[in-house]
Amino acid sequence: MATDNPLAIEMRDVDKWFGDFHVLKGINLNVKRGERVVICGPSGSGKSTVVRCVNRLEVHQKGVIKVEGVELKDDRASIDAIRSDVGMVFQQFNLFPHLTVMENLTLGPMKSRSMNKADAEALAMRYLDRVRIPEQADKKPGQLSGGQQQRVAIARSLCMEPKILLFDEPTSALDPEMISEVLDVMVGLAEDDGMTMIVVTHEMGFARKVADQMVFMNQGEIVETGPPTEFFGNPQTERCRTFLDQILKH
Amino acid sequence: MTSENRLTRFMIVLAGCLVLSACSSNSEWGWYVVNPLLEGGRVNLWFLIAGYPSTIYISAIAAALSMTVGLGVAVMGMSTWRVFRIINRIYVEFIRSIPLLPLLFWIYFGLPFLIRGTWFEFNVDPFWAGVITLALSDSAFTAEIYRSGIQSIAKGQSEAAQTIGLTKWQTMRYVVLPQAIRRILPPLANQFIYIVKMSAFVSVIGMQELMRRANDLNTNEYRALEIYTVLILEYLVLVLLISAAVRWLERRMADGEVR
Ligand SMILES: Nc1ncnc2c1ncn2[C@@H]1O[C@H](COP(=O)(O)OP(=O)(O)O)[C@@H](O)[C@H]1O
Ligand SMILES: [Mg+2]
Numbered sequence: 001m002a003t004d005n006p007l008a009i010e011m012r013d014v015d016k017w018f019g020d021f022h023v024l025k026g027i028n029l030n031v032k033r034g035e036r037v038v039i040c041g042p043s044g045s046g047k048s049t050v051v052r053c054v055n056r057l058e059v060h061q062k063g064v065i066k067v068e069g070v071e072l073k074d075d076r077a078s079i080d081a082i083r084s085d086v087g088m089v090f091q092q093f094n095l096f097p098h099l100t101v102m103e104n105l106t107l108g109p110m111k112s113r114s115m116n117k118a119d120a121e122a123l124a125m126r127y128l129d130r131v132r133i134p135e136q137a138d139k140k141p142g143q144l145s146g147g148q149q150q151r152v153a154i155a156r157s158l159c160m161e162p163k164i165l166l167f168d169e170p171t172s173a174l175d176p177e178m179i180s181e182v183l184d185v186m187v188g189l190a191e192d193d194g195m196t197m198i199v200v201t202h203e204m205g206f207a208r209k210v211a212d213q214m215v216f217m218n219q220g221e222i223v224e225t226g227p228p229t230e231f232f233g234n235p236q237t238e239r240c241r242t243f244l245d246q247i248l249k250h
Numbered sequence: 251m252t253s254e255n256r257l258t259r260f261m262i263v264l265a266g267c268l269v270l271s272a273c274s275s276n277s278e279w280g281w282y283v284v285n286p287l288l289e290g291g292r293v294n295l296w297f298l299i300a301g302y303p304s305t306i307y308i309s310a311i312a313a314a315l316s317m318t319v320g321l322g323v324a325v326m327g328m329s330t331w332r333v334f335r336i337i338n339r340i341y342v343e344f345i346r347s348i349p350l351l352p353l354l355f356w357i358y359f360g361l362p363f364l365i366r367g368t369w370f371e372f373n374v375d376p377f378w379a380g381v382i383t384l385a386l387s388d389s390a391f392t393a394e395i396y397r398s399g400i401q402s403i404a405k406g407q408s409e410a411a412q413t414i415g416l417t418k419w420q421t422m423r424y425v426v427l428p429q430a431i432r433r434i435l436p437p438l439a440n441q442f443i444y445i446v447k448m449s450a451f452v453s454v455i456g457m458q459e460l461m462r463r464a465n466d467l468n469t470n471e472y473r474a475l476e477i478y479t480v481l482i483l484e485y486l487v488l489v490l491l492i493s494a495a496v497r498w499l500e501r502r503m504a505d506g507e508v509r
Contacts (some may be wrong), residue, residue, distance in 0.1 A: 057409055083415050092409035098428050107424060108414030153410075160414050 007066070007198040008033045008164050009054060014063035016049060023049050024060065024209060025220040031164075033214075034194045038207040038228075041217035047200045050217070051166045054198065055086040068163060084112075087157030091169040095141035095166050101152050102137040103127070105159050107148045111159070120159075127155040149177030151185055158189075167190065167199040179203065186210070204249050208232065216240045258490060265483060283473040284480050294467055298480055301460035305488070308377060308459060309446045312384035316445070317438065319385065320392030327397050338393070345390035350451050354383040358455045380452030384445050391441055399434035400426060432503040437494040443489050450485075460484050 009031040016024040023046050031037050034141040039047050055064060056072055056079050062147070065072040067082045087204040096104050105124035109115040115123070128134045131151035133144075141149050150170055159163060167186065171179040183206045188197045190210040201207065206213060207228060214231035216239075224240045233242040284298070285291035327338035358379035365371045372378070403426050411421040453462035464481040468474050 018479070055413060081415065082416070086413070088410075088413040090406060090410065092404075092406055094404075094406040096407065096410070096425055096429075107411075108416065111420050111424065112415030112417075156410075156414060 006032050008068060008197070009033070010064070010066040011054075013062045014050075014053065014060050014065060016053065016058065016060045016062075023220050024053070027063070027222055029215065029222065029225075031198060033163075034196055035212045036190050036197045036199065036210050037213045037215060038211040039198065039200045039215045039217060040202055040204075040207070040243070040247075041215075041223075043243075045217040046220040047217055048168050051088075051168050051198055051200055052165075054166060055082060055088055057088075059169060081134070084160065085163045086166060087160055087162035087164070089153050089157055089168070089170050091172050093141070093146075093153045093173070095149055095153055097141050100135075100138055100140055101144070104141065104152060105156050108156065108160050123159055124155070127158045128152075130158065130188075131155045132181075145178060146174045147181045147189075150174065150178075150182045154182075154185055154189075163196070164196045167197065167201065169200050171201065171203060172180070204232070204244075204248060216243065216244045218243075258493075260492075261486070265486065271350060279476065280473050281476055283471050283476050294361050294477075296465050296482070298460070298484065300478070301458065301463040302484070302488070304457065304459035305446065305449050305461075308380050308384070308452060308457065309442065312381045312449070313386065313442050313445050314383035315381065316388040316392050316441070319389040321396055323393035324396035324400070326455050327393065328400065337476070342390045342393055345386060348387065350383065350387055350448055351454070353387055354451055354455065359381050375442060376452065376455045378459040379455060380449065380457050384448055385454070387448070388441055388445055391444070392438060395434055395437045395441065396430075399430040399437075402433055427506075435503060436496060436500045439492070439499055443492050443496075446488060446492065447485065492500065 007030055009029070011027050011029040013022055014027040015022070023155075027050060027221070029037070029050070037192065039050065043045055047059055050064070053060045053072075056156060059074075060072075062215065068085050069139075070078055070081050072078055072082060096107070099107065102121065102124055105127065106115075106117065106120035109120040109123055110117065125134060125137070128137055131154055133148055133151055133155075136144060136148060136152070141152065150173075154165075154170075170181050170186070174182065183203060186197075187210055190197060190250075199206075199211075211228045214224075214226055214228050215222055216231070216237075218239050224235065224237050231240075235244055265407060280290055282291055284295045286295055323338055323341055326334040327342075329335055329338075358374060358376065361379070361382075364372045365374075380508050397472040407425055407429065416424065450461040453459060453465060455464070460481060464477050468477045469478065
């Protein structure tokens with residue numbers, strides 16, 4: 001592993017099609033270690049697809065994606081290497097409904113990192129503390145609120161001790177009063193742990209607070225990038241300006 | 251649940267009325283032939299009831315076989331390899347379209363010629379011909395039950411499992427199957443009812459089960475109405491018992507799933 005490489009994620013000229021539909025068009029994106037990137041853009045612009053290509057939930061057809069210096073190819077070894085470095089938090093939480101919170105958290109460490117049960121549970125308790133719901137360990141996901149479920153999902157990713165965390169609209173499925181409890185946890189990860197993060201979100205307050213780099217996507221292309229002060233203060237393209245106007249109005 | 255209970259009760263009452271009205275109506279009926287209060291009726295009734303073990307045995311073995319074969323066929327249907335998916339489609343469509351009786355005859359009378367002299371030659375007696383026929387014809391349905399049960403588990407579940415480093419096999423074993431089994435078991439148990447009913451066909455090649463015994467008794471007694479009424483009640487009791495078990499299973503499965 002190239003530890004001298006300062007780039008956590010490198011995407012070069014990435015193209016992807018769903019059948020005939022050209023969903024990603026020449027995506028170039030570099031994410032440095034410890035950097036936080038926030039991606040926004042209208043629905044259907046390809047934000048999820050970009051993020052899902054990074055951990056190989058989707059396969060790109062052209063271009064190069066490197067994660068921690070390892071190029072994503074079809075072989076098992078590179079996919080396994082990348083999966084162990086990259087955690088992901090989904091819009092719909094995707095917790096395992098038949099398992100308790102504790103079992104959700106220990107499954108990965110026990111099965112894929114061959115940890116014993118006691119160690120895995122100790123690890124899980126540490127991260128449940130971290131997301132501030134240690135008392136829910138023995139409940140099933142269905143008994144928790146949306147905000148609590150998403151925090152469990154974050155803890156589940158953290159239990160794999162990833163170097164990079166991907167968030168795909170982590171607060172979009174939540175009732176408004178639960179959004180901040182999830183964002184607070186994410187801000188904590190960014191500020192206290194210096195975690196490398198790519199976050200797809202429309203929470204612009206969060207973006208202003210933690211983003212090092214803003215990315216605006218439209219119709220499968222990255223239209224605009226830049227640090228948040230410039231991005232919000234002086235958007236370069238018309239499309240980005242109207243988009244920001246629309247979401248900041250609310 | 252309550253409506254199903256009411257339906258069950260209604261059917262039992264209906265059957266009871268049928269028997270009562272038949273006993274009391276007129277002399278055309280000859281319930282003596284299966285009347286448990288008479289020596290001869292008792293013997294006949296016992297002869298009919300003694301078909302239960304065969305019917306249950308053949309159905310249970312056929313169901314077990316069908317569940318195993320069906321699983322294999324379903325796994326092929328979900329393979330990333332096109333060849334396996336094509337084999338699955340052909341198997342399911344082909345088996346589903348063969349009527350039971352022709353399949354039974356083909357296996358009982360035809361299969362012995364096909365396997366003669368090969369390493370898996372075996373004596374195709376009525377019992378095994380029946381088991382194979384029922385299992386084959388049912389396996390196309392169980393395969394589809396497995397497949398739709400597994401595919402009904404949201405894609406996000408296996409994606410989440412992959413992101414925490416589980417292999418494909420571990421994802422199946424720890425995430426998908428435990429959830430799918432709750433949707434698979436009840437319809438699978440319902441398929442068992444189908445097998446029980448279809449097992450009556452095996453009587454035509456001489457298997458001594460419920461149906462065959464009713465036929466044989468009728469040949470001696472010429473009391474078709476009474477004997478076949480008892481036969482139908484025999485199947486009714488068996489099927490009602492199985493459906494009660496299925497409902498119990500469904501309730502247990504639902505309890506396990508906190509949502
Ligand atoms: N599996 C798929 N098959 C076909 N089209 C897809 C698939 N996933 C996404 N798309 C399409 O690709 C486009 C981009 O999707 P997505 O990356 O989810 O956008 P966003 O997250 O920005 O809303 C959308 O038009 C969507 O309909
Ligand atoms: Mg999306």
